[in-house]
Amino acid sequence: MPKVLISDKMDPRAAAIFRERGITVDERPGLSRDELIAIIGDYDGLAIRSATKVTKDVLAAATQMKVVGRAGIGVDNVDIPAASARGVVVMNTPFGNSITTAEHAIALMFALARQLPEADASTQAGKWEKNRFMGVELTAKTLGLIGCGNIGSIVADRAIGLKMKVIAFDPFLSVERARELGVEKVTLDELLARADFITLHTPLTDQTRNILSRDNLARTKKGVRIVNCARGGLIDEAALKDALDSGHVAGAALDVFVEEPATASPLFGTPGFVSTPHLGASTSEAQINVAIQVAEQMADYLLTGAVTNALNMPSVSAEDAPRLRPYMALAEKLGSLVGQLAHDALSGISIEVEGAAADLNQKPITGAVLAGLMRVYSDTVNMVNAPFLAKERGLDVREIRHDREGDYHTLLRVSVRTSEGEKSVAGTLFGDSNPRLVELFGIKVEADLAGHMLYVVNEDAPGFIGRIGTALGDAGVNIGTFHLGRRAAGGEAVLLLSLDSGVDETLLAALRGLPGVRKVMALHFG
Numbered sequence: 001m002p003k004v005l006i007s008d009k010m011d012p013r014a015a016a017i018f019r020e021r022g023i024t025v026d027e028r029p030g031l032s033r034d035e036l037i038a039i040i041g042d043y044d045g046l047a048i049r050s051a052t053k054v055t056k057d058v059l060a061a062a063t064q065m066k067v068v069g070r071a072g073i074g075v076d077n078v079d080i081p082a083a084s085a086r087g088v089v090v091m092n093t094p095f096g097n098s099i100t101t102a103e104h105a106i107a108l109m110f111a112l113a114r115q116l117p118e119a120d121a122s123t124q125a126g127k128w129e130k131n132r133f134m135g136v137e138l139t140a141k142t143l144g145l146i147g148c149g150n151i152g153s154i155v156a157d158r159a160i161g162l163k164m165k166v167i168a169f170d171p172f173l174s175v176e177r178a179r180e181l182g183v184e185k186v187t188l189d190e191l192l193a194r195a196d197f198i199t200l201h202t203p204l205t206d207q208t209r210n211i212l213s214r215d216n217l218a219r220t221k222k223g224v225r226i227v228n229c230a231r232g233g234l235i236d237e238a239a240l241k242d243a244l245d246s247g248h249v250a251g252a253a254l255d256v257f258v259e260e261p262a263t264a265s266p267l268f269g270t271p272g273f274v275s276t277p278h279l280g281a282s283t284s285e286a287q288i289n290v291a292i293q294v295a296e297q298m299a300d301y302l303l304t305g306a307v308t309n310a311l312n313m314p315s316v317s318a319e320d321a322p323r324l325r326p327y328m329a330l331a332e333k334l335g336s337l338v339g340q341l342a343h344d345a346l347s348g349i350s351i352e353v354e355g356a357a358a359d360l361n362q363k364p365i366t367g368a369v370l371a372g373l374m375r376v377y378s379d380t381v382n383m384v385n386a387p388f389l390a391k392e393r394g395l396d397v398r399e400i401r402h403d404r405e406g407d408y409h410t411l412l413r414v415s416v417r418t419s420e421g422e423k424s425v426a427g428t429l430f431g432d433s434n435p436r437l438v439e440l441f442g443i444k445v446e447a448d449l450a451g452h453m454l455y456v457v458n459e460d461a462p463g464f465i466g467r468i469g470t471a472l473g474d475a476g477v478n479i480g481t482f483h484l485g486r487r488a489a490g491g492e493a494v495l496l497l498s499l500d501s502g503v504d505e506t507l508l509a510a511l512r513g514l515p516g517v518r519k520v521m522a523l524h525f526g
Protein backbone atom coordinates (compact mmCIF):
# COMPACT_ATOMS: atom_id res chain seq x y z
CA MET A 1 0.00 0.00 0.00
CA PRO A 2 1.52 3.39 -0.94
CA LYS A 3 2.37 5.87 1.82
CA VAL A 4 2.02 9.63 1.57
CA LEU A 5 3.39 12.38 3.79
CA ILE A 6 1.56 15.72 4.03
CA SER A 7 4.28 18.08 5.23
CA ASP A 8 2.45 21.43 5.13
CA LYS A 9 -0.82 22.62 6.64
CA MET A 10 -3.51 21.32 4.31
CA ASP A 11 -7.29 21.05 4.39
CA PRO A 12 -8.19 17.70 6.08
CA ARG A 13 -10.03 16.62 2.94
CA ALA A 14 -6.64 15.75 1.39
CA ALA A 15 -5.85 13.16 4.09
CA ALA A 16 -9.42 11.86 3.94
CA ILE A 17 -9.13 11.24 0.19
CA PHE A 18 -5.84 9.37 0.56
CA ARG A 19 -7.36 7.16 3.26
CA GLU A 20 -10.54 6.51 1.28
CA ARG A 21 -8.40 5.35 -1.60
CA GLY A 22 -6.45 2.93 0.57
CA ILE A 23 -3.30 5.06 0.88
CA THR A 24 -1.60 5.39 4.26
CA VAL A 25 -1.13 9.05 5.12
CA ASP A 26 0.82 10.92 7.78
CA GLU A 27 0.23 14.62 8.44
CA ARG A 28 3.38 16.27 9.81
CA PRO A 29 3.30 20.02 9.05
CA GLY A 30 6.19 22.10 10.34
CA LEU A 31 9.00 19.53 10.17
CA SER A 32 12.53 20.91 10.05
CA ARG A 33 14.67 20.06 7.04
CA ASP A 34 16.58 17.43 9.04
CA GLU A 35 13.40 15.90 10.43
CA LEU A 36 11.98 15.69 6.92
CA ILE A 37 15.16 14.07 5.58
CA ALA A 38 15.10 11.54 8.43
CA ILE A 39 11.63 10.22 7.56
CA ILE A 40 11.12 10.93 3.86
CA GLY A 41 12.63 7.61 2.77
CA ASP A 42 9.48 5.78 3.92
CA TYR A 43 7.10 7.59 1.59
CA ASP A 44 5.89 7.11 -1.99
CA GLY A 45 4.30 10.54 -2.15
CA LEU A 46 4.80 13.98 -0.62
CA ALA A 47 2.00 16.56 -0.52
CA ILE A 48 3.17 20.12 0.08
CA ARG A 49 2.28 23.81 -0.08
CA SER A 50 4.94 26.54 -0.16
CA ALA A 51 6.63 25.98 3.19
CA THR A 52 8.31 22.62 2.52
CA LYS A 53 11.48 23.00 0.49
CA VAL A 54 11.92 19.95 -1.69
CA THR A 55 15.63 20.33 -2.30
CA LYS A 56 18.19 18.00 -3.84
CA ASP A 57 19.10 16.70 -0.35
CA VAL A 58 15.50 15.94 0.50
CA LEU A 59 15.04 14.15 -2.82
CA ALA A 60 18.25 12.17 -2.34
CA ALA A 61 16.83 10.84 0.95
CA ALA A 62 13.44 10.14 -0.67
CA THR A 63 14.41 6.73 -2.00
CA GLN A 64 10.82 5.45 -2.45
CA MET A 65 9.40 8.73 -3.70
CA LYS A 66 7.26 8.61 -6.83
CA VAL A 67 5.32 11.85 -6.72
CA VAL A 68 5.47 15.29 -5.15
CA GLY A 69 2.10 17.06 -5.22
CA ARG A 70 1.91 20.82 -4.71
CA ALA A 71 -1.48 21.91 -3.37
CA GLY A 72 -1.21 25.23 -5.13
CA ILE A 73 0.49 26.78 -8.14
CA GLY A 74 4.08 27.90 -7.57
CA VAL A 75 6.65 25.12 -7.55
CA ASP A 76 9.77 27.22 -7.01
CA ASN A 77 10.17 25.40 -3.66
CA VAL A 78 10.71 22.13 -5.54
CA ASP A 79 13.97 21.32 -7.31
CA ILE A 80 12.26 20.01 -10.44
CA PRO A 81 15.45 19.05 -12.34
CA ALA A 82 16.57 17.01 -9.29
CA ALA A 83 13.12 15.40 -9.03
CA SER A 84 13.17 14.58 -12.75
CA ALA A 85 16.64 13.13 -12.50
CA ARG A 86 15.37 10.83 -9.73
CA GLY A 87 12.25 9.89 -11.64
CA VAL A 88 9.87 11.70 -9.30
CA VAL A 89 6.77 13.24 -10.89
CA VAL A 90 6.03 16.79 -9.72
CA MET A 91 2.40 17.90 -9.97
CA ASN A 92 0.60 21.10 -9.04
CA THR A 93 -3.00 22.30 -9.06
CA PRO A 94 -2.79 25.13 -11.56
CA PHE A 95 -6.29 26.64 -11.18
CA GLY A 96 -7.58 25.80 -7.68
CA ASN A 97 -6.46 29.01 -5.98
CA SER A 98 -6.22 31.45 -8.89
CA ILE A 99 -9.50 33.33 -8.25
CA THR A 100 -8.61 33.64 -4.58
CA THR A 101 -5.14 34.98 -5.35
CA ALA A 102 -6.48 37.43 -7.93
CA GLU A 103 -8.99 38.67 -5.34
CA HIS A 104 -6.14 39.17 -2.87
CA ALA A 105 -4.30 41.30 -5.42
CA ILE A 106 -7.42 43.43 -5.91
CA ALA A 107 -7.87 43.66 -2.13
CA LEU A 108 -4.29 44.86 -1.74
CA MET A 109 -4.78 47.38 -4.52
CA PHE A 110 -7.73 48.85 -2.59
CA ALA A 111 -5.75 48.65 0.65
CA LEU A 112 -3.07 50.82 -0.96
CA ALA A 113 -5.51 53.19 -2.67
CA ARG A 114 -7.33 53.95 0.59
CA GLN A 115 -4.52 53.22 3.10
CA LEU A 116 -6.86 50.81 4.83
CA PRO A 117 -4.35 49.14 7.20
CA GLU A 118 -3.00 52.46 8.52
CA ALA A 119 -6.50 53.96 8.77
CA ASP A 120 -7.70 50.88 10.62
CA ALA A 121 -4.77 50.94 13.06
CA SER A 122 -5.22 54.66 13.70
CA THR A 123 -8.97 54.40 14.23
CA GLN A 124 -8.65 51.46 16.58
CA ALA A 125 -6.01 53.42 18.49
CA GLY A 126 -8.76 55.97 19.17
CA LYS A 127 -7.22 58.71 17.01
CA TRP A 128 -10.03 59.44 14.47
CA GLU A 129 -7.56 60.99 11.99
CA LYS A 130 -10.14 61.83 9.31
CA ASN A 131 -7.90 64.42 7.69
CA ARG A 132 -4.76 62.25 7.62
CA PHE A 133 -5.96 59.72 5.10
CA MET A 134 -6.62 60.92 1.60
CA GLY A 135 -7.06 58.12 -0.93
CA VAL A 136 -7.17 57.76 -4.72
CA GLU A 137 -9.85 56.20 -6.94
CA LEU A 138 -9.18 53.12 -9.02
CA THR A 139 -11.66 54.19 -11.69
CA ALA A 140 -9.91 55.39 -14.86
CA LYS A 141 -6.47 54.53 -13.49
CA THR A 142 -4.09 52.41 -15.55
CA LEU A 143 -3.26 48.98 -14.13
CA GLY A 144 -0.07 47.39 -15.45
CA LEU A 145 0.02 43.61 -15.15
CA ILE A 146 3.41 41.95 -15.24
CA GLY A 147 2.38 38.41 -16.21
CA CYS A 148 -1.04 37.79 -17.69
CA GLY A 149 -1.64 34.06 -17.27
CA ASN A 150 -4.40 32.53 -15.18
CA ILE A 151 -4.22 34.90 -12.23
CA GLY A 152 -3.25 37.97 -14.25
CA SER A 153 -6.26 37.40 -16.55
CA ILE A 154 -8.65 37.21 -13.59
CA VAL A 155 -7.15 40.39 -12.14
CA ALA A 156 -7.61 42.03 -15.55
CA ASP A 157 -11.26 40.97 -15.67
CA ARG A 158 -11.96 42.32 -12.17
CA ALA A 159 -10.02 45.54 -12.83
CA ILE A 160 -11.93 46.17 -16.06
CA GLY A 161 -15.10 45.74 -13.96
CA LEU A 162 -13.72 48.48 -11.73
CA LYS A 163 -13.37 50.67 -14.85
CA MET A 164 -9.58 50.59 -14.88
CA LYS A 165 -7.56 50.65 -18.09
CA VAL A 166 -5.50 47.44 -18.15
CA ILE A 167 -2.15 47.06 -19.88
CA ALA A 168 -0.02 43.91 -19.68
CA PHE A 169 3.58 42.89 -20.20
CA ASP A 170 3.79 39.18 -20.90
CA PRO A 171 5.96 37.90 -23.76
CA PHE A 172 3.77 34.79 -24.05
CA LEU A 173 0.47 36.67 -24.26
CA SER A 174 -0.87 36.56 -27.81
CA VAL A 175 -2.39 39.67 -29.34
CA GLU A 176 -5.67 37.74 -29.85
CA ARG A 177 -5.80 36.66 -26.20
CA ALA A 178 -5.04 40.24 -25.08
CA ARG A 179 -7.89 41.48 -27.26
CA GLU A 180 -10.23 38.83 -25.85
CA LEU A 181 -9.33 39.95 -22.32
CA GLY A 182 -9.74 43.62 -23.15
CA VAL A 183 -6.09 44.23 -22.24
CA GLU A 184 -3.47 46.22 -24.16
CA LYS A 185 -0.26 44.25 -24.68
CA VAL A 186 2.76 46.49 -24.04
CA THR A 187 6.50 46.31 -23.51
CA LEU A 188 7.89 46.38 -19.98
CA ASP A 189 9.24 49.91 -20.52
CA GLU A 190 5.85 51.12 -21.67
CA LEU A 191 4.17 49.50 -18.68
CA LEU A 192 6.62 51.08 -16.26
CA ALA A 193 6.07 54.51 -17.79
CA ARG A 194 2.28 54.35 -17.93
CA ALA A 195 0.96 52.33 -14.97
CA ASP A 196 -0.64 53.99 -11.92
CA PHE A 197 -0.84 50.56 -10.29
CA ILE A 198 1.41 47.58 -11.04
CA THR A 199 0.56 44.04 -10.03
CA LEU A 200 2.88 41.07 -10.58
CA HIS A 201 1.64 37.64 -11.67
CA THR A 202 4.61 35.69 -13.02
CA PRO A 203 6.37 32.65 -11.63
CA LEU A 204 9.84 33.25 -10.20
CA THR A 205 12.30 32.26 -12.92
CA ASP A 206 15.72 33.44 -14.06
CA GLN A 207 13.93 35.82 -16.42
CA THR A 208 11.54 37.27 -13.85
CA ARG A 209 13.86 37.45 -10.85
CA ASN A 210 14.27 41.13 -9.96
CA ILE A 211 12.00 42.20 -12.80
CA LEU A 212 11.23 45.28 -10.68
CA SER A 213 14.92 46.03 -10.16
CA ARG A 214 16.22 49.34 -8.83
CA ASP A 215 16.56 50.59 -12.43
CA ASN A 216 13.08 49.50 -13.39
CA LEU A 217 11.55 50.98 -10.24
CA ALA A 218 13.22 54.27 -11.18
CA ARG A 219 11.46 54.09 -14.57
CA THR A 220 7.99 53.84 -13.02
CA LYS A 221 5.58 56.77 -12.93
CA LYS A 222 5.94 58.92 -9.79
CA GLY A 223 3.22 57.96 -7.32
CA VAL A 224 2.87 54.40 -8.63
CA ARG A 225 1.40 51.74 -6.29
CA ILE A 226 2.77 48.22 -6.53
CA VAL A 227 1.26 44.87 -5.50
CA ASN A 228 3.15 41.58 -5.42
CA CYS A 229 1.03 38.51 -4.76
CA ALA A 230 3.19 36.27 -6.92
CA ARG A 231 6.67 35.54 -5.56
CA GLY A 232 9.29 37.18 -3.44
CA GLY A 233 12.32 37.88 -5.56
CA LEU A 234 10.37 39.59 -8.36
CA ILE A 235 11.05 42.97 -6.69
CA ASP A 236 14.31 44.33 -5.30
CA GLU A 237 13.13 44.83 -1.71
CA ALA A 238 15.91 47.25 -0.73
CA ALA A 239 15.25 49.42 -3.78
CA LEU A 240 11.52 49.34 -3.03
CA LYS A 241 12.20 50.57 0.50
CA ASP A 242 14.25 53.50 -0.90
CA ALA A 243 11.55 54.31 -3.47
CA LEU A 244 8.87 54.36 -0.75
CA ASP A 245 11.06 56.53 1.47
CA SER A 246 11.70 59.01 -1.34
CA GLY A 247 8.00 59.12 -2.20
CA HIS A 248 8.58 57.99 -5.79
CA VAL A 249 6.48 54.91 -5.04
CA ALA A 250 3.32 55.96 -3.20
CA GLY A 251 2.48 52.53 -1.88
CA ALA A 252 3.56 48.91 -2.04
CA ALA A 253 1.81 45.78 -0.87
CA LEU A 254 3.72 42.53 -0.58
CA ASP A 255 2.16 39.17 0.13
CA VAL A 256 5.41 37.39 -0.69
CA PHE A 257 9.04 38.00 0.28
CA VAL A 258 12.50 36.90 -0.77
CA GLU A 259 12.93 35.25 2.65
CA GLU A 260 9.91 33.50 4.07
CA PRO A 261 8.73 33.47 6.75
CA ALA A 262 9.50 37.21 6.69
CA THR A 263 9.64 38.07 10.35
CA ALA A 264 11.94 41.05 9.93
CA SER A 265 12.27 43.32 6.93
CA PRO A 266 13.53 46.87 6.44
CA LEU A 267 10.18 47.47 4.72
CA PHE A 268 8.22 46.89 7.91
CA GLY A 269 6.91 50.15 9.35
CA THR A 270 7.61 52.13 6.15
CA PRO A 271 4.75 54.56 5.43
CA GLY A 272 2.69 53.33 2.47
CA PHE A 273 3.82 49.74 2.96
CA VAL A 274 1.25 46.98 3.45
CA SER A 275 1.99 43.32 3.92
CA THR A 276 0.32 39.95 4.41
CA PRO A 277 2.09 36.68 5.28
CA HIS A 278 1.75 34.83 1.95
CA LEU A 279 -2.04 34.73 2.20
CA GLY A 280 -2.76 34.92 -1.53
CA ALA A 281 -4.21 31.40 -1.60
CA SER A 282 -5.63 31.40 1.89
CA THR A 283 -9.39 31.19 1.54
CA SER A 284 -11.42 28.22 2.60
CA GLU A 285 -12.66 27.78 -0.97
CA ALA A 286 -9.18 27.73 -2.51
CA GLN A 287 -7.73 25.46 0.19
CA ILE A 288 -10.54 22.95 -0.25
CA ASN A 289 -10.06 23.04 -4.03
CA VAL A 290 -6.31 22.48 -3.96
CA ALA A 291 -6.39 19.87 -1.18
CA ILE A 292 -8.98 17.74 -2.96
CA GLN A 293 -7.28 18.16 -6.32
CA VAL A 294 -3.77 17.35 -5.17
CA ALA A 295 -4.89 14.27 -3.23
CA GLU A 296 -6.94 12.96 -6.17
CA GLN A 297 -4.08 13.54 -8.61
CA MET A 298 -1.49 11.91 -6.38
CA ALA A 299 -3.74 8.95 -5.54
CA ASP A 300 -4.53 8.47 -9.25
CA TYR A 301 -0.86 8.39 -10.07
CA LEU A 302 0.14 6.08 -7.24
CA LEU A 303 -2.74 3.68 -7.82
CA THR A 304 -3.42 3.79 -11.57
CA GLY A 305 -0.52 5.56 -13.25
CA ALA A 306 -2.81 8.40 -14.46
CA VAL A 307 -0.88 11.66 -14.68
CA THR A 308 -2.55 15.07 -14.38
CA ASN A 309 -0.91 18.49 -14.15
CA ALA A 310 2.62 17.12 -13.97
CA LEU A 311 5.38 19.61 -14.63
CA ASN A 312 7.94 17.03 -15.70
CA MET A 313 5.91 14.38 -17.47
CA PRO A 314 3.20 14.16 -20.15
CA SER A 315 -0.38 13.73 -18.96
CA VAL A 316 -2.06 10.33 -18.96
CA SER A 317 -5.82 10.45 -18.37
CA ALA A 318 -7.51 7.99 -15.98
CA GLU A 319 -9.37 6.67 -19.03
CA ASP A 320 -6.16 6.20 -21.05
CA ALA A 321 -4.08 4.74 -18.20
CA PRO A 322 -5.48 1.17 -18.43
CA ARG A 323 -5.33 1.20 -22.26
CA LEU A 324 -1.80 2.50 -22.21
CA ARG A 325 -0.50 0.06 -19.58
CA PRO A 326 0.18 -2.93 -21.93
CA TYR A 327 1.70 -0.56 -24.51
CA MET A 328 4.02 0.87 -21.88
CA ALA A 329 5.10 -2.67 -20.97
CA LEU A 330 5.72 -3.41 -24.66
CA ALA A 331 7.51 -0.09 -25.09
CA GLU A 332 9.82 -0.75 -22.12
CA LYS A 333 10.66 -4.21 -23.42
CA LEU A 334 11.44 -2.95 -26.93
CA GLY A 335 13.49 -0.07 -25.51
CA SER A 336 15.37 -2.48 -23.32
CA LEU A 337 15.95 -4.87 -26.25
CA VAL A 338 17.51 -2.20 -28.46
CA GLY A 339 19.45 -0.84 -25.50
CA GLN A 340 20.95 -4.27 -24.80
CA LEU A 341 21.57 -5.20 -28.44
CA ALA A 342 22.78 -1.93 -29.92
CA HIS A 343 25.71 -1.39 -27.62
CA ASP A 344 27.56 1.38 -29.40
CA ALA A 345 26.72 5.06 -29.01
CA LEU A 346 23.27 5.77 -30.32
CA SER A 347 22.76 9.06 -32.09
CA GLY A 348 19.03 8.87 -32.51
CA ILE A 349 15.90 6.89 -31.87
CA SER A 350 12.56 6.82 -33.67
CA ILE A 351 9.43 5.54 -32.05
CA GLU A 352 6.64 4.68 -34.49
CA VAL A 353 3.09 3.73 -33.63
CA GLU A 354 0.78 2.11 -36.16
CA GLY A 355 -2.83 0.86 -36.19
CA ALA A 356 -4.64 0.92 -32.81
CA ALA A 357 -1.52 2.28 -31.06
CA ALA A 358 -1.78 5.41 -33.20
CA ASP A 359 -4.99 6.39 -31.34
CA LEU A 360 -3.14 6.70 -28.05
CA ASN A 361 -1.20 9.50 -26.42
CA GLN A 362 2.28 8.78 -27.74
CA LYS A 363 4.30 10.71 -25.13
CA PRO A 364 4.01 8.10 -22.34
CA ILE A 365 4.88 5.36 -24.85
CA THR A 366 7.97 7.31 -25.84
CA GLY A 367 8.84 7.79 -22.15
CA ALA A 368 8.56 4.05 -21.57
CA VAL A 369 10.74 3.18 -24.61
CA LEU A 370 13.39 5.61 -23.40
CA ALA A 371 13.14 4.23 -19.85
CA GLY A 372 13.74 0.69 -21.14
CA LEU A 373 16.63 1.92 -23.27
CA MET A 374 18.29 4.11 -20.63
CA ARG A 375 17.92 1.51 -17.89
CA VAL A 376 20.68 -0.38 -19.62
CA TYR A 377 22.96 2.42 -18.39
CA SER A 378 21.40 3.13 -14.99
CA ASP A 379 18.89 1.27 -12.89
CA THR A 380 17.40 4.44 -11.41
CA VAL A 381 15.84 5.39 -14.72
CA ASN A 382 12.08 5.49 -15.15
CA MET A 383 9.77 7.09 -17.66
CA VAL A 384 9.89 10.43 -15.83
CA ASN A 385 13.63 10.95 -15.95
CA ALA A 386 14.37 8.95 -19.12
CA PRO A 387 13.48 11.76 -21.58
CA PHE A 388 15.74 14.15 -19.62
CA LEU A 389 18.62 11.66 -19.57
CA ALA A 390 18.16 10.96 -23.27
CA LYS A 391 18.33 14.68 -23.96
CA GLU A 392 21.41 15.02 -21.77
CA ARG A 393 23.08 12.32 -23.86
CA GLY A 394 22.21 14.24 -27.02
CA LEU A 395 19.92 11.48 -28.30
CA ASP A 396 17.70 12.74 -31.10
CA VAL A 397 14.22 11.38 -30.32
CA ARG A 398 11.57 11.24 -33.06
CA GLU A 399 7.96 10.22 -32.76
CA ILE A 400 6.10 8.97 -35.82
CA ARG A 401 2.44 8.05 -36.05
CA HIS A 402 0.96 5.98 -38.91
CA ASP A 403 -2.82 5.80 -38.98
CA ARG A 404 -2.82 2.87 -41.43
CA GLU A 405 -2.96 -0.68 -40.14
CA GLY A 406 -0.21 -3.02 -41.34
CA ASP A 407 0.15 -6.77 -40.81
CA TYR A 408 -0.80 -6.30 -37.16
CA HIS A 409 -3.82 -4.47 -35.77
CA THR A 410 -1.43 -2.55 -33.55
CA LEU A 411 2.32 -2.10 -33.82
CA LEU A 412 5.11 -0.29 -32.05
CA ARG A 413 8.42 0.05 -33.84
CA VAL A 414 11.63 1.30 -32.25
CA SER A 415 14.53 2.17 -34.54
CA VAL A 416 17.91 3.33 -33.37
CA ARG A 417 20.62 5.03 -35.36
CA THR A 418 24.01 3.51 -34.60
CA SER A 419 27.43 3.73 -36.20
CA GLU A 420 26.49 0.53 -38.09
CA GLY A 421 23.34 2.13 -39.50
CA GLU A 422 19.72 1.95 -38.48
CA LYS A 423 18.43 -1.03 -36.51
CA SER A 424 14.81 -1.64 -35.79
CA VAL A 425 12.64 -3.87 -33.61
CA ALA A 426 8.86 -4.05 -33.56
CA GLY A 427 6.25 -5.50 -31.29
CA THR A 428 2.53 -5.90 -30.97
CA LEU A 429 -0.04 -6.85 -28.34
CA PHE A 430 -1.61 -10.28 -28.48
CA GLY A 431 -5.17 -10.28 -27.19
CA ASP A 432 -4.76 -6.51 -26.67
CA SER A 433 -2.69 -7.10 -23.55
CA ASN A 434 0.30 -9.41 -24.10
CA PRO A 435 3.43 -7.70 -25.42
CA ARG A 436 5.16 -9.69 -28.17
CA LEU A 437 8.23 -9.00 -30.21
CA VAL A 438 7.41 -9.59 -33.90
CA GLU A 439 10.44 -8.25 -35.72
CA LEU A 440 14.08 -8.09 -34.82
CA PHE A 441 16.50 -6.20 -37.07
CA GLY A 442 14.42 -6.93 -40.16
CA ILE A 443 13.84 -10.60 -39.34
CA LYS A 444 10.35 -11.81 -38.44
CA VAL A 445 10.53 -13.56 -35.11
CA GLU A 446 7.81 -13.94 -32.53
CA ALA A 447 8.82 -13.92 -28.87
CA ASP A 448 7.80 -12.90 -25.41
CA LEU A 449 10.56 -10.73 -23.96
CA ALA A 450 10.84 -11.81 -20.33
CA GLY A 451 13.40 -13.00 -17.82
CA HIS A 452 16.74 -14.43 -18.99
CA MET A 453 17.11 -14.72 -22.75
CA LEU A 454 19.79 -15.60 -25.22
CA TYR A 455 20.20 -13.88 -28.58
CA VAL A 456 22.13 -15.80 -31.20
CA VAL A 457 22.90 -14.85 -34.78
CA ASN A 458 24.12 -17.73 -36.89
CA GLU A 459 24.46 -19.07 -40.40
CA ASP A 460 21.28 -20.87 -41.35
CA ALA A 461 22.74 -24.37 -41.71
CA PRO A 462 21.64 -27.87 -40.57
CA GLY A 463 22.74 -29.15 -37.17
CA PHE A 464 23.19 -25.77 -35.56
CA ILE A 465 20.14 -25.79 -33.26
CA GLY A 466 21.12 -29.20 -31.90
CA ARG A 467 24.62 -27.94 -31.07
CA ILE A 468 23.27 -24.92 -29.14
CA GLY A 469 20.78 -27.10 -27.26
CA THR A 470 23.49 -29.56 -26.31
CA ALA A 471 25.89 -26.84 -25.13
CA LEU A 472 23.22 -25.28 -22.92
CA GLY A 473 22.05 -28.67 -21.64
CA ASP A 474 25.62 -29.68 -20.77
CA ALA A 475 25.92 -26.48 -18.73
CA GLY A 476 22.66 -27.25 -16.89
CA VAL A 477 20.76 -24.34 -18.45
CA ASN A 478 17.18 -25.23 -19.23
CA ILE A 479 15.53 -23.74 -22.34
CA GLY A 480 11.99 -22.41 -21.76
CA THR A 481 10.97 -21.26 -25.22
CA PHE A 482 12.65 -21.25 -28.56
CA HIS A 483 12.07 -18.67 -31.31
CA LEU A 484 13.73 -18.83 -34.68
CA GLY A 485 13.66 -16.40 -37.57
CA ARG A 486 15.68 -16.02 -40.75
CA ARG A 487 16.10 -13.55 -43.53
CA ALA A 488 16.12 -16.23 -46.25
CA ALA A 489 16.77 -19.97 -46.37
CA GLY A 490 20.52 -20.53 -46.06
CA GLY A 491 21.15 -16.89 -45.01
CA GLU A 492 21.45 -15.34 -41.57
CA ALA A 493 19.22 -16.75 -38.84
CA VAL A 494 18.32 -15.31 -35.46
CA LEU A 495 17.59 -17.41 -32.43
CA LEU A 496 15.92 -16.05 -29.31
CA LEU A 497 15.78 -18.45 -26.40
CA SER A 498 14.15 -17.88 -23.07
CA LEU A 499 16.13 -19.61 -20.32
CA ASP A 500 15.29 -20.66 -16.80
CA SER A 501 18.57 -19.19 -15.56
CA GLY A 502 21.25 -16.77 -16.69
CA VAL A 503 24.36 -17.75 -18.66
CA ASP A 504 27.84 -16.85 -17.48
CA GLU A 505 30.74 -15.51 -19.51
CA THR A 506 32.39 -18.95 -19.84
CA LEU A 507 29.28 -20.44 -21.37
CA LEU A 508 28.84 -17.41 -23.63
CA ALA A 509 32.42 -17.83 -24.87
CA ALA A 510 31.80 -21.55 -25.48
CA LEU A 511 28.63 -20.76 -27.46
CA ARG A 512 30.49 -18.15 -29.51
CA GLY A 513 33.00 -20.86 -30.41
CA LEU A 514 30.38 -23.12 -31.98
CA PRO A 515 30.60 -23.48 -35.78
CA GLY A 516 28.31 -21.10 -37.67
CA VAL A 517 27.75 -18.74 -34.72
CA ARG A 518 28.26 -15.06 -35.53
CA LYS A 519 27.03 -13.42 -32.35
CA VAL A 520 25.78 -14.48 -28.91
CA MET A 521 24.44 -12.14 -26.27
CA ALA A 522 22.75 -12.72 -22.94
CA LEU A 523 19.71 -10.51 -22.43
CA HIS A 524 17.57 -9.83 -19.40
CA PHE A 525 14.09 -8.35 -19.11
CA GLY A 526 12.69 -7.22 -15.76
Ligand SMILES: NC(=O)C1=CN([C@@H]2O[C@H](COP(=O)(O)OP(=O)(O)OC[C@H]3O[C@@H](n4cnc5c(N)ncnc54)[C@H](O)[C@@H]3O)[C@@H](O)[C@H]2O)C=CC1
Binding pocket: 072, 073, 074, 075, 094, 097, 098, 101, 146, 147, 148, 149, 150, 151, 152, 169, 170, 171, 172, 173, 201, 202, 203, 204, 205, 207, 208, 229, 230, 231, 255, 256, 278, 279, 280, 281, 282
Ligand atom coordinates in the same frame (compact mmCIF):
# COMPACT_ATOMS: atom_id res chain seq x y z
N1 LIG B 1 0.64 34.56 -3.14
C1 LIG B 1 0.14 33.39 -3.28
O1 LIG B 1 -0.30 32.76 -2.34
C2 LIG B 1 0.09 32.78 -4.63
C3 LIG B 1 1.03 33.07 -5.57
N2 LIG B 1 0.98 32.50 -6.80
C4 LIG B 1 2.02 32.87 -7.77
O2 LIG B 1 1.40 33.44 -8.89
C5 LIG B 1 2.14 33.06 -10.03
C6 LIG B 1 1.27 33.16 -11.27
O3 LIG B 1 0.27 32.17 -11.25
P1 LIG B 1 -0.61 31.84 -12.55
O4 LIG B 1 -1.17 33.08 -13.11
O5 LIG B 1 -1.53 30.78 -12.16
O6 LIG B 1 0.50 31.27 -13.50
P2 LIG B 1 0.44 31.20 -15.09
O7 LIG B 1 1.50 30.27 -15.48
O8 LIG B 1 -0.95 30.95 -15.54
O9 LIG B 1 0.83 32.66 -15.52
C7 LIG B 1 2.12 33.18 -15.42
C8 LIG B 1 2.30 34.15 -16.55
O10 LIG B 1 3.57 34.77 -16.41
C9 LIG B 1 4.07 34.96 -17.71
N3 LIG B 1 5.50 35.14 -17.72
C10 LIG B 1 6.47 34.18 -17.65
N4 LIG B 1 7.69 34.75 -17.74
C11 LIG B 1 7.48 36.08 -17.87
C12 LIG B 1 8.35 37.18 -17.99
N5 LIG B 1 9.68 37.01 -18.02
N6 LIG B 1 7.82 38.41 -18.11
C13 LIG B 1 6.48 38.58 -18.08
N7 LIG B 1 5.59 37.56 -17.98
C14 LIG B 1 6.10 36.33 -17.86
C15 LIG B 1 3.65 33.71 -18.44
O11 LIG B 1 3.65 33.91 -19.84
C16 LIG B 1 2.26 33.48 -17.91
O12 LIG B 1 1.29 34.05 -18.74
C17 LIG B 1 2.58 31.64 -9.70
O13 LIG B 1 3.74 31.29 -10.39
C18 LIG B 1 2.82 31.68 -8.23
O14 LIG B 1 4.18 31.90 -8.01
C19 LIG B 1 -0.01 31.64 -7.14
C20 LIG B 1 -0.99 31.31 -6.25
C21 LIG B 1 -1.00 31.83 -4.90
Ligand SMILES: O=C(O)C(=O)COP(=O)(O)O
Binding pocket: 049, 050, 051, 071, 072, 073, 074, 075, 097, 278, 279, 280, 281, 282
Ligand atom coordinates in the same frame (compact mmCIF):
# COMPACT_ATOMS: atom_id res chain seq x y z
O1 LIG C 1 -0.10 28.42 -4.97
C1 LIG C 1 0.87 29.16 -4.82
O2 LIG C 1 1.73 29.37 -5.69
C2 LIG C 1 1.06 29.85 -3.54
O3 LIG C 1 1.96 30.62 -3.43
C3 LIG C 1 0.20 29.51 -2.40
O4 LIG C 1 1.07 29.18 -1.35
P1 LIG C 1 0.53 28.41 -0.07
O5 LIG C 1 -0.01 27.10 -0.53
O6 LIG C 1 -0.56 29.26 0.51
O7 LIG C 1 1.69 28.27 0.84
